[in-house]
Amino acid sequence: MAAAASSLLAGAGSSSCAAISTRRTRVNRAVASLPSPSRTPCTPLRVSPARPLRNRVVASAAPAVQPPAASRVSTVVDVDLGDRSYPIYIGAGLLNEPDLLQRHVHGKRVLVVTNTTVAPLYLEKVTWALTHDNPNVSVESVILPDGEKYKDMDTLMKVFDKAIQSRLDRRCTFVALGGGVIGDMCGFAAAAFLRGVNFIQIPTTLMAQVDSSVGGKTGINHPLGKNLIGAFYQPQCVLIDTDTLNTLPDRELASGIAEVVKYGLIRDAPFFEWQEKNMTLLLAREPSALAYAIKRSCENKAEVVAQDEKESGLRATLNLGHTFGHAIETGSGYGAWFHGEAVAAGTVMAADMSHRLGWIDESIKKRVIDILEKAKLPIAPPGAMTVEKFKSIMAVDKKVADGLLRLILLKGPLGSCVFTGDYDSNALDETLRAFCDS
Amino acid sequence: MAAAASSLLAGAGSSSCAAISTRRTRVNRAVASLPSPSRTPCTPLRVSPARPLRNRVVASAAPAVQPPAASRVSTVVDVDLGDRSYPIYIGAGLLNEPDLLQRHVHGKRVLVVTNTTVAPLYLEKVTWALTHDNPNVSVESVILPDGEKYKDMDTLMKVFDKAIQSRLDRRCTFVALGGGVIGDMCGFAAAAFLRGVNFIQIPTTLMAQVDSSVGGKTGINHPLGKNLIGAFYQPQCVLIDTDTLNTLPDRELASGIAEVVKYGLIRDAPFFEWQEKNMTLLLAREPSALAYAIKRSCENKAEVVAQDEKESGLRATLNLGHTFGHAIETGSGYGAWFHGEAVAAGTVMAADMSHRLGWIDESIKKRVIDILEKAKLPIAPPGAMTVEKFKSIMAVDKKVADGLLRLILLKGPLGSCVFTGDYDSNALDETLRAFCDS
Ligand SMILES: NC(=O)c1ccc[n+]([C@@H]2O[C@H](COP(=O)([O-])OP(=O)(O)OC[C@H]3O[C@@H](n4cnc5c(N)ncnc54)[C@H](O)[C@@H]3O)[C@@H](O)[C@H]2O)c1
Ligand SMILES: NC(=O)c1ccc[n+]([C@@H]2O[C@H](COP(=O)([O-])OP(=O)(O)OC[C@H]3O[C@@H](n4cnc5c(N)ncnc54)[C@H](O)[C@@H]3O)[C@@H](O)[C@H]2O)c1
Ligand SMILES: [Zn+2]
Ligand SMILES: [Zn+2]
Numbered sequence: 030m031a032a033a034a035s036s037l038l039a040g041a042g043s044s045s046c047a048a049i050s051t052r053r054t055r056v057n058r059a060v061a062s063l064p065s066p067s068r069t070p071c072t073p074l075r076v077s078p079a080r081p082l083r084n085r086v087v088a089s090a091a092p093a094v095q096p097p098a099a100s101r102v103s104t105v106v107d108v109d110l111g112d113r114s115y116p117i118y119i120g121a122g123l124l125n126e127p128d129l130l131q132r133h134v135h136g137k138r139v140l141v142v143t144n145t146t147v148a149p150l151y152l153e154k155v156t157w158a159l160t161h162d163n164p165n166v167s168v169e170s171v172i173l174p175d176g177e178k179y180k181d182m183d184t185l186m187k188v189f190d191k192a193i194q195s196r197l198d199r200r201c202t203f204v205a206l207g208g209g210v211i212g213d214m215c216g217f218a219a220a221a222f223l224r225g226v227n228f229i230q231i232p233t234t235l236m237a238q239v240d241s242s243v244g245g246k247t248g249i250n251h252p253l254g255k256n257l258i259g260a261f262y263q264p265q266c267v268l269i270d271t272d273t274l275n276t277l278p279d280r281e282l283a284s285g286i287a288e289v290v291k292y293g294l295i296r297d298a299p300f301f302e303w304q305e306k307n308m309t310l311l312l313a314r315e316p317s318a319l320a321y322a323i324k325r326s327c328e329n330k331a332e333v334v335a336q337d338e339k340e341s342g343l344r345a346t347l348n349l350g351h352t353f354g355h356a357i358e359t360g361s362g363y364g365a366w367f368h369g370e371a372v373a374a375g376t377v378m379a380a381d382m383s384h385r386l387g388w389i390d391e392s393i394k395k396r397v398i399d400i401l402e403k404a405k406l407p408i409a410p411p412g413a414m415t416v417e418k419f420k421s422i423m424a425v426d427k428k429v430a431d432g433l434l435r436l437i438l439l440k441g442p443l444g445s446c447v448f449t450g451d452y453d454s455n456a457l458d459e460t461l462r463a464f465c466d467s
Numbered sequence: 468m469a470a471a472a473s474s475l476l477a478g479a480g481s482s483s484c485a486a487i488s489t490r491r492t493r494v495n496r497a498v499a500s501l502p503s504p505s506r507t508p509c510t511p512l513r514v515s516p517a518r519p520l521r522n523r524v525v526a527s528a529a530p531a532v533q534p535p536a537a538s539r540v541s542t543v544v545d546v547d548l549g550d551r552s553y554p555i556y557i558g559a560g561l562l563n564e565p566d567l568l569q570r571h572v573h574g575k576r577v578l579v580v581t582n583t584t585v586a587p588l589y590l591e592k593v594t595w596a597l598t599h600d601n602p603n604v605s606v607e608s609v610i611l612p613d614g615e616k617y618k619d620m621d622t623l624m625k626v627f628d629k630a631i632q633s634r635l636d637r638r639c640t641f642v643a644l645g646g647g648v649i650g651d652m653c654g655f656a657a658a659a660f661l662r663g664v665n666f667i668q669i670p671t672t673l674m675a676q677v678d679s680s681v682g683g684k685t686g687i688n689h690p691l692g693k694n695l696i697g698a699f700y701q702p703q704c705v706l707i708d709t710d711t712l713n714t715l716p717d718r719e720l721a722s723g724i725a726e727v728v729k730y731g732l733i734r735d736a737p738f739f740e741w742q743e744k745n746m747t748l749l750l751a752r753e754p755s756a757l758a759y760a761i762k763r764s765c766e767n768k769a770e771v772v773a774q775d776e777k778e779s780g781l782r783a784t785l786n787l788g789h790t791f792g793h794a795i796e797t798g799s800g801y802g803a804w805f806h807g808e809a810v811a812a813g814t815v816m817a818a819d820m821s822h823r824l825g826w827i828d829e830s831i832k833k834r835v836i837d838i839l840e841k842a843k844l845p846i847a848p849p850g851a852m853t854v855e856k857f858k859s860i861m862a863v864d865k866k867v868a869d870g871l872l873r874l875i876l877l878k879g880p881l882g883s884c885v886f887t888g889d890y891d892s893n894a895l896d897e898t899l900r901a902f903c904d905s
């Protein structure tokens with residue numbers, strides 16, 4: 030300890046501000062022609078199906094049934110957030126391209142945060158990518174226990190312990206290597222360590238690749254509710270190597286698909302229709318179908334986040350099915366149900382309530398149920414969930430404002446939703462009763 | 468729990484966006500005429516004694532020996548941070564003016580975070596101020612154990628527990644009522660709860676009034692170092708009722724004076740000279756002397772923070788004496804020495820090192836020692852601090868970048884400093900040896 034300290038204290042000033050190349054590749058980005066803006070700032074927030082193109086985030090035209098041919102060349106989706114903008118690289122084998130990662134590392138020291146499942150699969154590869162032809166960078170890692178139930182303060186402290194014991198300073202970079210649990214925890218750790226250090230996301234589940242790694246929401250759970258403690262904190266980049274999905278269990282893949290379905294329902298009807306036709310290919314992990322679904326999902330999320338980073342309105346629509354879903358996750362004990370599974374059941378409940386309110390046709394509700402069943406996702410909450418359990422957990426949801434629970438509900442044609450507290454609460458009660466035994 | 472949940476879930480939408488009056492009083496704010504900007508962006512950051520006036524932050528002309536007459540009318544110092552700007556209200560008896568607080572409360576629910584010492588003194592008064600003529604607001608409180616050693620993750624969790632058990636939502640307001648420990652913890656809790664809720668500072672120590680409540684640095688300690696986990700998070704307002712200082716122990720008052728002296732040394736020679744003449748009045752708690760010292764300190768801090776919110780350079784100068792000081796706090800066990808006491812000894816060490824480097828005259832070093840002695844503050848570290856202890860603790864300081872320890876040192880005439888890693892490390896070694904027995 031003393032030796033390290035001496036060398037740390039030895040130096041005369043040599044400010045090393047690494048020049049960071051910002052070269053980017055952009056392929057496969059057909060610009061769709063969409064109508065002009067029609068956003069309404071008032072409550073309830075009405076989200077029209079055809080969203081305006083904004084800045085550098087472009088929506089791709091959807092292929093009819095066959096997705097575009099597979100390519101090892103990466104696609105880049107840019108998340109446009111002013112001086113916090115960053116690229117999402119998507120492609121097969123991207124972990125074999127050290128330059129992509131290295132250009133986003135600040136400082137000479139990296140802490141990879143991963144878990145006991147992912148470390149044996151990818152930690153060596155990521156360490157190679159970070160250090161290949163780059164002897165100045167040293168990599169530490171912290172391997173956390175695996176599971177949603179470890180997305181807590183105690184486990185978070187292990188990241189701080191490791192960072193501090195390794196004497197990392199402000200110019201270090203944290204790398205999240207794993208699914209959404211690791212990404213959310215590592216992101217919050219990066220936000221809070223020394224009040225903020227650089228941060229890179231390498232998501233390795235479909236859930237993390239299409240949703241949690243993009244947009245800067247980070248955090249941990251509290252025993253009384255999910256994601257109640259955290260920060261908005263954007264990464265330097267997101268690197269999605271779709272090859273990592275090859276080791277993912279089927280049930281985890283399906284969990285991610287619940288979020289893919291969400292994007293179609295809240296704002297992208299053509300994407301939903303594409304999914305209806307291509308669900309079998311997705312479940313079979315057809316590489317180009319997966320890559321297309323990821324890219325299109327990231328584009329949708331990036332557009333929403335660029336317009337509403339801190340969730341003052343529009344961004345809340347990304348939580349379709351999540352208020353019910355979080356209640357299921359909390360009420361059945363973290364980890365019993367996967368996040369996407371809970372969201373799937375929650376989405377059916379939201380569709381059911383929307384239909385009871387007369388806001389969507391029966392046919393849309395049916396298509397929601399059909400596509401989720403096709404993806405082998407649950408379409409109802411577990412038996413243990415009672416009406417009272419739902420109500421008491423939903424009362425601490427982050428979307429409650431001044432005591433009023435706002436929900437994301439479907440309204441209008443396919444691909445349209447609202448975020449509102451202005452609904453007949455009888456419909457909510459009826460939905461809860463319809464889906465719970467007691 | 469179920470009953471509360473039902474009523475929470477009952478409502479149809481009624482968005483209550485309280486209109487917040489921004490009426491302000493500004494008195495006693497003589498605008499000094501100072502030279503134009505001369506800021507150098509390069510390293511080492513050179514800070515010239517006469518700072519340019521910037522935006523709405525104005526430096527007051529210093530009264531010669533007699534401070535201005537006491538007044539119950541508040542002074543307002545504005546912290547200019549774009550859409551995160553906020554006022555600091557300073558005055559005797561401000562807690563008797565409910566309007567000041569109420570205009571900055573968002574939502575209907577307030578959580579006051581305080582401790583076992585301050586709660587019996589001021590919690591009732593603050594609750595009154597929040598609710599007087601304002602029946603819509605309900606106030607909860609969480610009373611933490613008192614002391615720097617409780618500025619930790621476990622204690623922070625108690626704030627989250629209380630907030631979640633009370634079912635607070637995004638539109639709530641956290642109020643920090645206490646010294647710097649409470650302010651730093653409550654601020655970080657507000658930053659992280661639901662990824663950020665409104666936050667008001669009511670500092671009740673001189674330390675918190677002249678320093679910690681202003682500028683948005685929040686956080687907690689880690690067993691291996693101070694303030695290593697936190698966030699930059701700005702309050703809605705800072706309300707300084709100077710009457711609260713009447714109950715403060717002498718040693719705590721002196722601790723705050725260490726930071727007041729700091730502002731003079733790093734950027735405000737006339738203020739330092741005013742302090743040399745008025746230290747006896749300050750220690751005797753002469754109300755107008757205290758109010759003037761607080762106002763002038765807040766102005767200095769606000770100017771620095773407005774120019775460098777996230778501490779990329781200039782702001783680091785506010786840490787004069789703090790690298791040595793933090794080592795003393797960590798090395799002697801949190802709480803044994805007060806923060807300002809450690810900073811005082813650290814300031815003498817920084818002055819000593821600056822003098823060894825030939826950067827300041829002997830006379831300045833002597834004036835530093837004299838004024839701190841006059842304030843009854845320590846001018847050397849405790850006997851337990853060894854050279855090795857200093858070095859190993861300073862190696863994890865937040866101002867280390869890529870292994871290089873940068874320090875704030877005095878350089879040039881009174882009121883000038885630099886933030887630099889470009890110094891002869893022998894001078895550091897000599898200073899450490901001069902102040903440590905082993
Ligand atoms: N921040 C956000 O915006 C956001 C959005 C959606 C979800 N989330 C969060 O994400 C979490 C869920 O993410 P998740 O579904 O990725 O769960 P997860 O992180 O628990 O990963 C699922 C499982 O897959 C394993 N795994 C990861 N990559 C693998 C691979 N390539 N091969 C084999 N196994 C692998 C993991 O170790 C784990 O056991 C939840 O905590 C949820 O709240 C956050
Ligand atoms: N965030 C920043 O920018 C910043 C700047 C400087 C210091 N700090 C932090 O502030 C902390 C030190 O603050 P502090 O010196 O106020 O310590 P403190 O908060 O521990 O308060 C000192 C003591 O005074 C008591 N007290 C508070 N108000 C009182 C009153 N009106 N009457 C009687 N007793 C009262 C407290 O209960 C405590 O026992 C440290 O943790 C330091 O790191 C932060
Ligand atoms: Zn989700
Ligand atoms: Zn200080």
